Amino acid sequence: DSGVTQTPKHLITATGQRVTLRCSPRSGDLSVYWYQQSLDQGLQFLIQYYNGEERAKGNILERFSAQQFPDLHSELNLSSLELGDSALYFCASSARLGPRRGSGELFFGEGSRLTVL
Amino acid sequence: GQSLEQPSEVTAVEGAIVQINCTYQTSGFYGLSWYQQHDGGAPTFLSYNGLDGLEETGRFSSFLSRSDSYGYLLLQELQMKDSASYFCAVRDPGDSSYKLIFGSGTRLLVRP
Numbered sequence: 001d002s003g004v005t006q007t008p009k010h011l012i013t014a015t016g017q018r019v020t021l022r023c024s025p026r027s028g029d030l031s032v033y034w035y036q037q038s039l040d041q042g043l044q045f046l047i048q049y050y051n052g053e054e055r056a057k058g059n060i061l062e063r064f065s066a067q068q069f070p071d072l073h074s075e076l077n078l079s080s081l082e083l084g085d086s087a088l089y090f091c092a093s094s095a096r097l098g099p100r101r102g103s104g105e106l107f108f109g110e111g112s113r114l115t116v117l
Numbered sequence: 118g119q120s121l122e123q124p125s126e127v128t129a130v131e132g133a134i135v136q137i138n139c140t141y142q143t144s145g146f147y148g149l150s151w152y153q154q155h156d157g158g159a160p161t162f163l164s165y166n167g168l169d170g171l172e173e174t175g176r177f178s179s180f181l182s183r184s185d186s187y188g189y190l191l192l193q194e195l196q197m198k199d200s201a202s203y204f205c206a207v208r209d210p211g212d213s214s215y216k217l218i219f220g221s222g223t224r225l226l227v228r229p
Contacts, residue, residue: 002159033216033217035219041221041222042220042222043160043219043222045216045217045218045219048216050214055216056209056214056216058216090160092160097215098147098214098215098216098217099165099208099215099217103165104148104149104150104151104162104164104206104217105150105162106162106217107162108161109159110158111157111158111159113157
């Protein structure tokens with residue numbers, strides 16, 4: 001158990017709809033990262049928050065948005081869903097910006113599997 | 118920008134040794150990490166190399182050559198449970214976020 005909690009684990013919805021994915025980082029971790037993994041693909045970086053502020057953006061679609069709240073949990077909002085948005089969405093956390101010095105470790109949640117029909 | 122290349126698939130026999138290579142191109146370098154991911158599961162951290170040489174953790178070892186922009190993950194005494202995808206990753210220093218950028222992954226199939 002990494003200590004990172006993601007909900008829901010599975011979500012099935014229709015094209016055009018909007019969903020919200022939630023992530024609670026490990027206790028005390030200030031950074032939250034969102035990654036998208038399509039079928040048999042790698043982990044594509046979407047967005048990072050640090051202590052409530054957006055820190056970095058990847059190739060995140062304009063239909064997607066995220067935020068980190070004062071209690072440090074984060075939400076990823078996906079709107080106007082398309083079939084191609086079907087994927088596993090992972091949240092990861094770290095204590096500070098990036099893995100701690102001398103380590104490459106981020107702590108990943110179990111992911112939210114989104115299916116768009 | 119950052120880019121990492123890995124073979125897409127490797128097959129090996131139970132009990133054997135397998136090496137998964139990773140070459141990278143980065144504008145700055147803060148070490149090479151390796152992650153394991155079983156189908157549908159969360160990526161889990163395996164190993165990190167900040168300096169050249171070999172790091173050993175049980176049956177797994179990881180090697181780095183910064184001059185060659187190259188690293189590998191070595192899995193010994195393969196077990197069926199090692200069948201998974203393996204990702205190399207580097208920190209992206211470009212925007213001071215230090216997020217990890219992942220390679221496309223190598224799917225390892227261990228056969229009896």
